[in-house]
Amino acid sequence: MRAAARTFTGRHMLIVTAAFFAVVIGVNVTMAILASTEWSGLVVENTYVASQEFNGKAAAMRAMAAGGISGNLSVRSDVIHYDIYNRDGPPATVDDVTLKFRRPVGDHEDFRLDLVKEDEGHFRAAHHVQPGDWIVEIISRKKEVTVMHEAVRIDTAEFGQ
Structure with missing residues (x-):
């Protein structure tokens, strides 16, 4: 008895794409929060x-x-x-x-x-x-x-x- 072969569908691609962008957005939000609350650098003109x-x-x-x-x-x-x-x-x-x-x-x-x-x-x-x-x-x-x-x-x- 052989298992049925699974195919990569459009739904799978949607899930992979959504997960990728969720990670990117999550990292960006985390870095923005850390930068605004913990950064102690100076502001300079140039x-x-x-x-x-x-x-x-x-x-x-x-x-x-x-x-x-x-x-x-x-x-x-x-x-x-x-x-x-x-x-x-x-x-x-x-x-x-x-x-x-x-x-x-x-x-x-x-x-x-x-x-x-x-x-x-x-x-x-x-x-x-x-x-x-x-x-x-x-x-x-x-x-x-x-x-x-x-x-x-x-x-x-x-x-x-």
């Missing part, structure tokens, strides 16, 4: 130009770090403080400090803030910062020369916002 400038910027940052100047940023109750110190502890001589707040993803909430000098090495500003993750680029200058340029990632919930 990725090619940014990639070409990366090594030069990294070398400049390493040179500044070797100079021994360090800073401390705090955001509490709509008041932003930034203190900048020399390697051996005394406040660094800096004329102005600019902060650029950027969201890790998207740029619709980004803003720039110039801090007011309170005392040598101590700066502050009153500004409300929305809760959540921020990348803060801090540029400190003395006589138009950048003496410290750093970027820190903060979560304003950690600062008691």
Whole structure:
């Protein structure tokens, strides 16, 4: 007794095609959800130009770090403080400090803030910062020369916002 031979019909082809597209759509939806909830990259105007400038910027940052100047940023109750110190502890001589707040993803909430000098090495500003993750680029200058340029990632919930 021999089993009847099965043939591949149009119905089988429909099932195979539907399964293929279901897998493709499922993977795309999964990747879109993961990208929108977990990606922490930065938004740049032109990725090619940014990639070409990366090594030069990294070398400049390493040179500044070797100079021994360090800073401390705090955001509490709509008041932003930034203190900048020399390697051996005394406040660094800096004329102005600019902060650029950027969201890790998207740029619709980004803003720039110039801090007011309170005392040598101590700066502050009153500004409300929305809760959540921020990348803060801090540029400190003395006589138009950048003496410290750093970027820190903060979560304003950690600062008691």
